[in-house]
Amino acid sequence: MPHTPKPYRKLPGGSAGRVSIIALWRVRIWQGLDHLLLVQSFFGIEQYRRFYFRDIEAVIIRRTATRLIWNVVIGVIGLMFLAIAAVIWFTNSNHERDLQITAGILAGCAVVSGVLCLINTLRGPTCKVFVQTAAGKDPLTSVRLGTARKLLRRLTPEIEAAQDAQAAPAAAAVTQPFMPGVSV
């Protein structure tokens, strides 16, 4: 049986990418022969949006505050754990074993929160990628800035090649009369 190449290649970026096996809702970007395919899937229902390379005028990346928001949320939770652990530890004048264990578990949770904040910070700033076409601007995906740049590096040569190829023959093809059997 001949091997047929896959029509789409997965591109970097897309939410819920790492936990896709159990993600009910996710957005992914795929590269087709002449277009980008944005796939939004929810519980087995997939919706497709195509952006043809020849129509893409610009790719715009906007920095978002998602990383900061997550850091604040996780940080506040971690500080709460730490505060409760400190209160339990310092008010436990009788050195009760159970309370010491509780304080230790809460302090461990605070450390985990701190590690999560650190990982979130080290992964880089968050951003949203937009595609501008003649029809308007459409959000493509929300990713880390590094992933967005990787996506842009992958897309730029494809888009430029599609638009360069289109530029020259398009004008000639429409002005010449159609000759059946003769390729223009």
Next chain:
Amino acid sequence: MTLGTSANFGLVRCPQCGAALAAESWDRPEVAVSCPNCHEELWAQTFPAIARARPEVRSGEHAMEGEAVCFFHPEKRAALACERCGRFVCELCDMPLGTRHLCPACLGSGLESEKLPELVNRRVVWSKLSFFVGALPLLLFFFWPIFVVSGPAAIGFGIYSWNKPGSLVTGKGRFRAVIGILCGLAQLAFLVGLIVAIWKGTTHASHP
């Protein structure tokens, strides 16, 4: 062919506030630019299409004596042949679809029957549905009464998916369907086991 508003022509606009970005921010995707209006941090990469003049809508030229004519407009000169049925079409009837050119009839039939993957905008992937309906209730085991519905549903969706078109990007996903069917069977097996255990418990209680 792309049709657009003249307001967007040749301009990159801030996605947040719509303000036009300075020209020097273009083609330097590694350098962040602050939007002059909302001060959002932006990076932009432009492509030749932004400077391309919008193509005029063509209605097709009148055919001269002996020239090939459009199948749908016999008075118009043929510009291309439909890549699906081979009918000659004029510029008005040319329906570009990606890199292909189709006639209106083929485009219409493709829309109705989903035979053209380029026209599919939404699809129910039954194998995925089977997988979710089969696996999720097992993961959330404390909702076990739902097995009465989800077990048969997972098996049904899995079987139904076998000859249905799958996802445009990942294909039919028969492996997922098989897992879904197996999970559905596991749910039913649990229910049968539960019923048998209850039945045995009641018979033991009535005949000590």
